[in-house]
Amino acid sequence: MYDELKVPPRILLGPGPTIANPRVLKAMTTPMLGYLDADFVDIMDDTVALLRQVFGTQNSLTFPVSGTGTSGMETALINVIEPGDHVIVGINGYFGGRIAEIAERCGGVVTPVHGDWGDIIEPDQIAEACNKVSPKLVAVVHGETSTGILQPLEKIIEIAHQNDALFLADCVTTLGGQPVSLDARGIDIAYSCTQKCLAGPPGLSPISFSDRAVEVIRNRKTKIQSFYMDVTLLEEYWMGDTRKYHHTLSMTLVYALREALRIVVEEGEETRYERHEHNARALIAGAEAIGLEPAASENHRLPMLTTLRIPNGVDDATVRKRLIQDYNIEIGGGLGIFAGKAWRIGLMGDAANEQYVLLVLNAIEKLLGEVGHSVEPGTAVRAAAAVYQNS
Ligand SMILES: Cc1ncc(COP(=O)(O)O)c(C=O)c1O
Structure with missing residues (x-):
């Protein structure tokens, strides 16, 4: 006998699929x-x-x-x-x-x-x-x-x-x-x-x-x-x-x-495009505040998918596994030459929202702290929140 189909309530913040509306x-x-x-x-x-x-x-x-x-x-x-x-x-x-x-x-x-x-x-x-x-x-x-x-x-x-x-x-x-x-x-x-x-x-x-x-x-x-x-x-x-x-x-x-x-x-196409850009700006502000550098050149970043360089000494798989286990959040690992070197955070469709940006930043900040990359608690969320407050 097999159980009724049940899946965990994942928050999909990877390169796709994203959360279906x-x-x-x-x-x-x-x-x-x-x-x-x-x-x-x-x-x-x-x-x-x-x-x-x-x-x-x-x-x-x-x-x-x-x-x-x-x-x-x-x-x-x-x-x-x-x-x-x-x-x-x-x-x-x-x-x-x-x-x-x-x-x-x-x-x-x-x-x-x-x-x-x-x-x-x-x-x-x-x-x-x-x-x-x-x-x-x-x-x-x-x-x-x-x-x-x-x-x-x-x-x-x-x-x-x-x-x-x-x-x-x-x-x-x-x-x-x-x-x-x-x-x-x-x-x-x-x-x-x-x-x-x-x-x-x-x-x-x-x-x-x-x-x-x-x-x-x-x-x-x-x-x-x-x-x-x-x-x-x-x-x-x-x-x-x-x-x-x-x-x-x-x-x-x-x-x-x-x-x-x-x-x-x-929603309106223009509003939707601006929403994707706005949330990406907040994500990047939070990430940079805790030392995660975007891997894509500054003037050409894709709002719906942000690549962030993984700091030296941090094990990619460990952090992503803990994100799933502890927070139910999926982000993407690097592909090709970025494998093990960058994370890919997708804010696509409905997932491009303030709630998920603050959640994923907080989770990553805490996990980085546990593997030796401590910053003052709340740094990432504060930087991202400033972007939302100033808009
Ligand atoms: C830019 C781009 N092209 C093509 C594909 C392939 O699409 P699919 O995996 O839906 O077949 C992807 C998948 O992520 C993609 O990101």
Whole structure:
């Protein structure tokens, strides 16, 4: 016999998933409908309309792909890249590396443009790469969750378009927490996820293609390798007057996404972005006050994910384990070259709030004290509270 499913009330302050909004969880208990039921199609249409709003786009081909953020990444690349196509990928963290890996699996000839972990990709580097190869696609990560960098996009987009290339932005971490503004910026392809700043469960990956990108896909010489991710087929299910079955969509996840997007729009996008920035400022003030230095360069920090260098002599795993055991708080460990060297604290969606900022700072301060990094009790919380008081 197995017990009834019960999980501890974790406070998820890592790189995602974040805490799902209770309204989203409630929407997930809505009964199933058939995948072509007219009422479900209406719900799909609502979801697409809301997604266009939050993506900041009029792009017709905008919908959620089944699967997590990586399925959006794979869908984006597999539809656009044909064997032999040149692809320039900015790699200044773990997820840029994943884009390059998938682009290569699609038969693309990848020119990596490396940046330091914790810093941005400079537009000049992209321009230089464009002078060497003639790219079909230039791809960068908007919010690099492994390093805590918010990549400026405008100049790189300009360079990509001057070179007649499509521009792709990985918005897995940014959608719902910072403006992605696809149309205003001229982003041709973007994908995201549901479990971070949209405060939903993992399982869908919102994606959007500009008309230019759609034209490139329609003019392919070779067939898209994947049936499941072929957007020309998925389009016939998600758009238009006569819908065609493609695969059995998870109604539950669509209900969840629709509710999550409704919440974003209700709060107001600008208010939500400012809330993420404000709480990140307070977190960093508290962290710095107890000697935890941000690992991302100062002018380019990602509000929803803060990387903090672990002080010498402090064991990463011990502190994170105690955070869970004693406080029910999950934060993230470092990825790649930051493994064991940095913590990743996510303030995503609902979790970007004063209560959790003060709680996690207090908990980390106490645990650091126990492993020999004592500061005057209350230092971190006082510094963070000052940010809230002065706003
Ligand atoms: C920037 C970025 N891209 C892609 C992914 C992959 O998303 P998923 O784990 O949902 O497949 C992540 C996951 O954290 C991410 O942070």
